[in-house]
Amino acid sequence: MAQVSDKKFPVNAKDYNLYEEVGEGVSATVYRALCIPLNEIVAIKVLDLEKCNNDLDGIRREVQTMTLTDHSNLLRAHCSFTTGHNLWVVMPYMAGGSCLHIMKSSFAEGFEEPVIATLLREVLKALVYLHAHGHIHRDVKAGNILLDSNGAVKLADFGVSACMFDTGDRQRSRNTFVGTPCWMAPEVMQQLHGYDFKADIWSFGITALELAHGHAPFSKYPPMKVLLMTLQNAPPGLDYERDKKFSKSFKELVAACLVKDPKKRPSSEKLLKHHFFKQARSNDYLARTILDGLSPLGDRFRMLKAKEADFLVQNQALYEDKEHLSQQEYIRGISAWNFNLEDLKNQAALIQDCDSISNTEDLTVSGKQRNGHDNVGIAEEISSPKRAHHSNSAPHIEYERNDIHTLETIGAFPIKPLQALKDCFDVCEDDSGAGSPSWKDDIQLDSEQPSQIQSSQKVGDPQAGRDDGEILGQSSSLPQSIFPAHKKDLSGTLLPDNVLSPRKMNGDGDREYLQPLRYLSERNYSGPLQYRQKKDITNHTSVEDTSEGAVVQRRGRFKVTSAELSPKAPTNSFSNQVSGGSTNPTTQSLTPASVLPSLHCILQQNTVQREELVKLIKYMEQTSGNTMEFAEAGTNDLSQLPPASSRERELQMQVIQLQQRIGSLVEELQRQKMKNVQLEVKLNTFFRKEGKI
Numbered sequence: 001m002a003q004v005s006d007k008k009f010p011v012n013a014k015d016y017n018l019y020e021e022v023g024e025g026v027s028a029t030v031y032r033a034l035c036i037p038l039n040e041i042v043a044i045k046v047l048d049l050e051k052c053n054n055d056l057d058g059i060r061r062e063v064q065t066m067t068l069t070d071h072s073n074l075l076r077a078h079c080s081f082t083t084g085h086n087l088w089v090v091m092p093y094m095a096g097g098s099c100l101h102i103m104k105s106s107f108a109e110g111f112e113e114p115v116i117a118t119l120l121r122e123v124l125k126a127l128v129y130l131h132a133h134g135h136i137h138r139d140v141k142a143g144n145i146l147l148d149s150n151g152a153v154k155l156a157d158f159g160v161s162a163c164m165f166d167t168g169d170r171q172r173s174r175n176t177f178v179g180t181p182c183w184m185a186p187e188v189m190q191q192l193h194g195y196d197f198k199a200d201i202w203s204f205g206i207t208a209l210e211l212a213h214g215h216a217p218f219s220k221y222p223p224m225k226v227l228l229m230t231l232q233n234a235p236p237g238l239d240y241e242r243d244k245k246f247s248k249s250f251k252e253l254v255a256a257c258l259v260k261d262p263k264k265r266p267s268s269e270k271l272l273k274h275h276f277f278k279q280a281r282s283n284d285y286l287a288r289t290i291l292d293g294l295s296p297l298g299d300r301f302r303m304l305k306a307k308e309a310d311f312l313v314q315n316q317a318l319y320e321d322k323e324h325l326s327q328q329e330y331i332r333g334i335s336a337w338n339f340n341l342e343d344l345k346n347q348a349a350l351i352q353d354c355d356s357i358s359n360t361e362d363l364t365v366s367g368k369q370r371n372g373h374d375n376v377g378i379a380e381e382i383s384s385p386k387r388a389h390h391s392n393s394a395p396h397i398e399y400e401r402n403d404i405h406t407l408e409t410i411g412a413f414p415i416k417p418l419q420a421l422k423d424c425f426d427v428c429e430d431d432s433g434a435g436s437p438s439w440k441d442d443i444q445l446d447s448e449q450p451s452q453i454q455s456s457q458k459v460g461d462p463q464a465g466r467d468d469g470e471i472l473g474q475s476s477s478l479p480q481s482i483f484p485a486h487k488k489d490l491s492g493t494l495l496p497d498n499v500l501s502p503r504k505m506n507g508d509g510d511r512e513y514l515q516p517l518r519y520l521s522e523r524n525y526s527g528p529l530q531y532r533q534k535k536d537i538t539n540h541t542s543v544e545d546t547s548e549g550a551v552v553q554r555r556g557r558f559k560v561t562s563a564e565l566s567p568k569a570p571t572n573s574f575s576n577q578v579s580g581g582s583t584n585p586t587t588q589s590l591t592p593a594s595v596l597p598s599l600h601c602i603l604q605q606n607t608v609q610r611e612e613l614v615k616l617i618k619y620m621e622q623t624s625g626n627t628m629e630f631a632e633a634g635t636n637d638l639s640q641l642p643p644a645s646s647r648e649r650e651l652q653m654q655v656i657q658l659q660q661r662i663g664s665l666v667e668e669l670q671r672q673k674m675k676n677v678q679l680e681v682k683l684n685t686f687f688r689k690e691g692k693i
């Protein structure tokens with residue numbers, strides 16, 4: 001039975017009275033409720049298992065972790081059970097709500113430093129515990145930091161937590177996108193070497209910025225841009241005018257967490273010793289400073305929902321675009337980011353077009369910023385409904401050096417955006433110089449930690465079928481050794497295998513990652529990308545057709561298998577085929593005849609470009625009187641130009657190979673025709689004989 005608290009919480013829905021809604025996630029709704037026999041107010045998270053067709057193991061893990069953890073800063077479930085097609089998770093009621101909701105209600109510009117220090121210290125204590133027990137939380141963010149009425153802080157939502165000690169199939173899933181983009185560590189995005197608990201430290205740093213500003217860095221951008229910015233830009237920090245109010249130690253703490261190389265990030269344990277936390281205060285201080293005067297959680301939640309609805313109506317046109325819908329879900333503070341790799345690639349392909357508009361706006365900002373006119377940020381702020389939504393108050397000035405850098409980067413996005421996307425997965429910036437705090441030297445870097453990943457999906461639905469409570473047991477998929485305490489009441493599995501996880505039966509905790517797209521959630525947005533996808537359809541390997549490494553997109557989190565994300569794999573199907581890399585039957589439909597025109601076109605472009613270059617060099621020579629030997633040799637006669645580039649030669653070779661293939665195909669066709677004729681002759685002879693008989 002999934003019950004670990006000293007009190008015996010009933011595992012039957014009829015023993016609870018559900019009151020108002022106090023929270024909503026991607027797939028779950030949270031209610032304030034009364035446990036009738038114990039006369040105690042609780043929170044009940046209701047997940048609709050029917051909608052949860054692709055991540056029952058994930059839910060099982062979340063409930064297990066929630067039930068088994070034993071730390072004052074981790075939200076622990078009292079018990080859980082199924083009722084009808086819903087899973088109910090009964091937990092302590094955190095009347096203060098999440099830090100995100102508190103900021104949205106009353107601290108739109110973020111909290112004061114002592115508040116931040118107090119909140120972060122408590123979160124860090126939870127992380128120290130989780131990491132020491134082999135868990136990566138993977139979704140650290142203000143929306144998952146809850147406060148009770150006394151100001152006690154608890155880290156919640158183990159929906160995507162992972163066990164670092166997992167081995168075998170699950171270990172193989174280490175190259176899986178999990179998390180929420182703004183808080184996601186670059187190594188999680190890159191998928192080069194997997195990741196470990198240091199990914200939580202990055203998210204922790206982003207959360208620190210979120211608490212300081214009222215929103216996470218890059219939050220005004222759609223998810224694809226967040227990915228690109230996180231990978232390409234210098235890490236965000238507390239380096240701006242508006243951050244002057246923050247102490248040096250706070251800036252150092254953030255800089256230490258937001259180092260792109262995970263090995264250079266401190267462990268949670270080390271971080272807890274950082275002098276920034278000297279200013280942390282008591283729970284009571286939090287209660288007085290940020291909870292006092294807040295309306296009841298249910299009312300706040302209702303108001304926020306109403307605001308969102310208004311905002312949606314006002315910006316309906318904007319949010320018809322599905323990426324913006326996803327963005328809007330971000331704004332609501334939940335982790336609904338729904339992409340698969342094809343979407344990402346296609347978005348990358350589109351990014352030039354999109355940015356040509358935003359760049360115009362933002363270049364003005366950047367240009368003016370260089371001139372030192374700070375107030376121009378207001379124009380951008382007002383013109384951006386997305387941005388404005390982050391603040392309940394009047395639009396505030398905000399532009400960041402990173403944003404400007406990013407816009408410049410994206411503005412200069414190469415001609416082959418897909419290639420660029422590949423590059424950005426390849427590149428891990430060396431940011432050793434970025435914000436190296438002096439105290440960092442004290443940190444013993446403990447990079448040698450097991451890495452691992454898991455993920456989950458949760459589905460919410462209001463109360464339904466409350467009569468047939470079913471006790472959920474402890475799952476076998478959680479290493480039992482890691483939570484030695486509080487097992488006394490556990491028996492069996494938290495979620496029965498046969499109910500929750502048909503896939504579990506083979507003992508393969510990871511098969512979900514290899515499921516084909518029929519498991520895609522209904523939130524698999526493709527929206528504005530449809531045109532391009534249709535256009536590319538002949539060149540693309542059908543995603544549905546993939547098996548090994550198939551994209552599994554999860555509601556609520558990125559989830560992309562490693563095969564597609566391999567940075568070395570061509571992200572452009574065209575390049576894949578011309579290099580002869582693919583033997584997939586679905587790509588074989590790409591005939592030499594269909595490729596040749598493209599190759600010719602590329603060759604032609606190359607030639608044109610060469611000619612342009614020659615003209616330019618000549619012009620430069622004339623204007624500068626440059627008599628450099630190379631220039632002379634290079635421009636006096638086109639024939640003296642250096643031989644074609646290796647790429648050009650490679651393409652020429654490919655053209656020749658393709659022509660040879662066409663030749664052999666034509667031969668093969670002739671052979672088949674001959675065979676046909678011979679068969680026809682044989683058949684005729686046979687029928688003639690039959691006729692005679």
Ligand SMILES: Nc1ncnc2c1ncn2[C@@H]1O[C@H](COP(=O)(O)OP(=O)(O)OP(=O)(O)O)[C@@H](O)[C@H]1O
Pocket residue numbers: 022023024025026027028030043045075091092093094095097098101139143144146156157159333334335336458556
């Ligand atoms: N015990 C609780 N007491 C009070 N409010 C809660 C409690 N648990 C969750 N909430 C509220 O409900 C919201 C959604 O819960 P939760 O984060 O668990 O759902 P989720 O589907 O995992 O969401 P997400 O995908 O955004 O992380 C939280 O952000 C929080 O505001």
